[in-house]
Amino acid sequence: MALDVDTVRVVGRWFKHAFHGSAPLAHRDPPPDNRWQRGDVVDALYLADEEGTAWAEWYRHLAERGVPPGQQMPRGLWTWEIDAEVADLSAASRLGRLDLAVPRPGRSAWAPTKSSAKSCTPQDGRASWHPAPPGPST
Numbered sequence: 001m002a003l004d005v006d007t008v009r010v011v012g013r014w015f016k017h018a019f020h021g022s023a024p025l026a027h028r029d030p031p032p033d034n035r036w037q038r039g040d041v042v043d044a045l046y047l048a049d050e051e052g053t054a055w056a057e058w059y060r061h062l063a064e065r066g067v068p069p070g071q072q073m074p075r076g077l078w079t080w081e082i083d084a085e086v087a088d089l090s091a092a093s094r095l096g097r098l099d100l101a102v103p104r105p106g107r108s109a110w111a112p113t114k115s116s117a118k119s120c121t122p123q124d125g126r127a128s129w130h131p132a133p134p135g136p137s138t
Contacts, residue, residue: 003087003098004097004098005087005088005089005094005097005098006087006088006094007085007086007087007088008085008086008088008090009083009084009085009086010082010083010084010085010086011082011083011084012049012081012082013079013080013081013082014047014048014049014079014080014082015047015048015049015050015051015053015054015077015078015079015080016045016046016047016048016054016077016078016080017054017055017057017058017075017076017077017078018075018076018077018078019072019074019075019076020073020074020075020076021076024078024080025045028043031043031044034046047080047082051077054077055077058072058075
């Protein structure tokens with residue numbers, strides 16, 4: 001199915017946290033659900049553009065589940081060199097073309113986004129690109 005989606009080229013160094021000594025891209029069967037996708041529809045690779053962002057997202061993930069960080073240590077960062085053409089979902093108008101709303105902080109916005117993941121999954125392996133949801137400082 002062809003989607004009405006603009007694309008953007010993403011190039012640069014990105015970061016992903018992982019257990020110390022783990023593989024850079026572990027096979028997970030079945031893939032887990034995450035903030036923006038359902039594992040039973042599509043797996044996801046979450047990358048951060050800065051080291052601090054990768055750590056902050058990891059701490060947020062633990063806090064939402066009530067897991068003390070010490071129970072998930074040691075951790076490390078993998079560095080990824082990315083050069084990819086991806087779907088650009090960074091503006092409300094682009095999301096609207098796919099009948100998606102602008103995500104808002106909090107779990108209440110995740111279900112509609114996840115239910116649309118299947119229709120937004122590119123058939124040729126391209127990824128989607130969207131800004132992080134606004135945090136407390138916005």
